[in-house]
Amino acid sequence: MTQARPMRDFELEVFFSKWEFKARHHMTASDLESMAIPDLLAMASDEDRSAFKNLWLGYTETWGAPVLRAEIARTYDLMTAENVLCLAGAGEGLYTVSKVLLTADDHAIVPTPNYQSAETIPLSVCDVTGVPMLQGNINGGWQIDLAAIQAAIRPNTKLLSLNFPHNPTGMLMPPQHLEQLIGLCRKHGIWILSDEVYRGVELDPADRMPQIADIYERGISLNVMSKAYGLPGLRIGWIAAQDTSLLQKVERYKHYLSICNSGPSEMLAVIALKARDQILKRNYQIMTENVQALEKLFNDFPGLIEWSRPLGGCVAFPRYSGPGNGETFCRNLLEESGVLLLPGSIYASDLADTSANHFRIGFGRDKVFKDGLLAMRQHFDKHYASFRR
Structure with a gap:
């Protein structure tokens, strides 16, 4: 019989509890663009809108x-x-x-x-x-x-x-x-x-x-x-x-x-x-537009980020291949430019090695992503000009 292991801290949530609502540019969000209650209620039938208000x-x-x-x-x-x-x-x-x-x-x-x-x-x-x-x-x-x-x-x-x-x-x-x-x-x-x-x-x-x-x-x-x-x-x-x-x-x-x-x-x-068809269509349009813009940034600095376009969802796990290491890259982006990414160490496993040079980036949000991408580009221009195409 196996002796159960105590559950270790949930590293992603510990990291987010510190930074998610403090960083200027949340570029590692794992959800698609949200909406306010009035926007969602505007999609409802009269019957469902009344049912919600009288719940x-x-x-x-x-x-x-x-x-x-x-x-x-x-x-x-x-x-x-x-x-x-x-x-x-x-x-x-x-x-x-x-x-x-x-x-x-x-x-x-x-x-x-x-x-x-x-x-x-x-x-x-x-x-x-x-x-x-x-x-x-x-x-x-x-x-x-x-x-x-x-x-x-x-x-x-x-x-x-x-x-x-x-x-x-x-x-x-x-x-x-x-x-x-x-x-x-x-x-x-x-x-x-x-x-x-x-x-x-x-x-x-x-x-x-x-x-x-x-x-x-x-x-x-x-x-x-x-x-x-x-x-x-x-x-x-x-x-x-x-x-x-x-x-x-x-x-x-x-x-x-x-x-x-x-x-x-x-x-x-x-x-x-x-x-759902209306919501998913809107979110798909945001996501596909954002992933194209993200690819343009990475392509403008060849050799800095190893990137393969993901097949689904609004997050990716590219690899930093520039000077230093991925942990330092993510930390400098956060401290100097306010851009929050998830360094590979957050995905450390008890079961297998995970490269620390990988990082998670999210591209499912609208204005938040666009503002963050601009901040990333400015950071790259300042610190990685030698990689600029």
């Missing part, structure tokens, strides 16, 4: 409001409202699924780099193997190492944690690789927890992956209003799965955590989901 502020259903679960189910191919459990953001889903599925006798597999809770929470329960992602001259610059995942499987492997579009690299899997991975997990009875919070904002919609709950009987799809929809203030997330008995176990665990969601947030999430 009773009591407890809500632990599973989530039926109208919300039904609207979430419409974003899947095969799911119904009974296949959906609402949660307080995606973080509660990552936490509860690991705590419900895993025991000290089990084993989990996590690709790296990754969102820290995807490895830290399983590590608090059982053995976990990290499988480094492959880098190279490939579409998107990164890919999952299928052979390494296969080699990592043990007789007691219970869970594989995935994230597509991937944070922080923006990687997506080609269909044949996803089919191979599902076949491998099906053979060994392994659950797949798939973090799909950036689905809907792929840079090329043709690359969009199916949702794991629709195509695998042991698949658990995790999503949230925070990222692709740009509404993190709602704190509304969910999991979807074919196995409703698993959802029941997670719902019972939720009783010890959030218990239920905020009623106003649920109603606003319903409005946003009904307007």
Whole structure:
């Protein structure tokens, strides 16, 4: 039996608690452009707008409001409202699924780099193997190492944690690789927890992956209003799965955590989901315009930043290749020019090495990004003029 590890500090959140609201230019935001309540209500039907304004502020259903679960189910191919459990953001889903599925006798597999809770929470329960992602001259610059995942499987492997579009690299899997991975997990009875919070904002919609709950009987799809929809203030997330008995176990665990969601947030999430085509189209336009501007900056200073355009989501994980190292590069940008990036050390893993010369940059916001990009260009002109094309 494995002795559980204590959960270490969530390095990203510790870093953000210090800098997110202090830095002049937040250039590592992981969400798309948000909006104010009046802007969202303007997208609502008269009926939904009235329902929000007259909402009773009591407890809500632990599973989530039926109208919300039904609207979430419409974003899947095969799911119904009974296949959906609402949660307080995606973080509660990552936490509860690991705590419900895993025991000290089990084993989990996590690709790296990754969102820290995807490895830290399983590590608090059982053995976990990290499988480094492959880098190279490939579409998107990164890919999952299928052979390494296969080699990592043990007789007691219970869970594989995935994230597509991937944070922080923006990687997506080609269909044949996803089919191979599902076949491998099906053979060994392994659950797949798939973090799909950036689905809907792929840079090329043709690359969009199916949702794991629709195509695998042991698949658990995790999503949230925070990222692709740009509404993190709602704190509304969910999991979807074919196995409703698993959802029941997670719902019972939720009783010890959030218990239920905020009623106003649920109603606003319903409005946003009904307007999802409009919201995602707006966010896609912002994101694609920004990534082109970001590429122009990097291309204007060849040899300074190693960059591959991500395939999906609004974050990327380029590599600093100029003088010094990536940590110093990020620190100088912040201290001298007020530009906040996430240095690679924030993605340090207990399971595998992550290059400190990488950094996360976000390109999903509108004016914030444009102002920050100008500050980056001025900083580059001042400190890296020798790289200027």
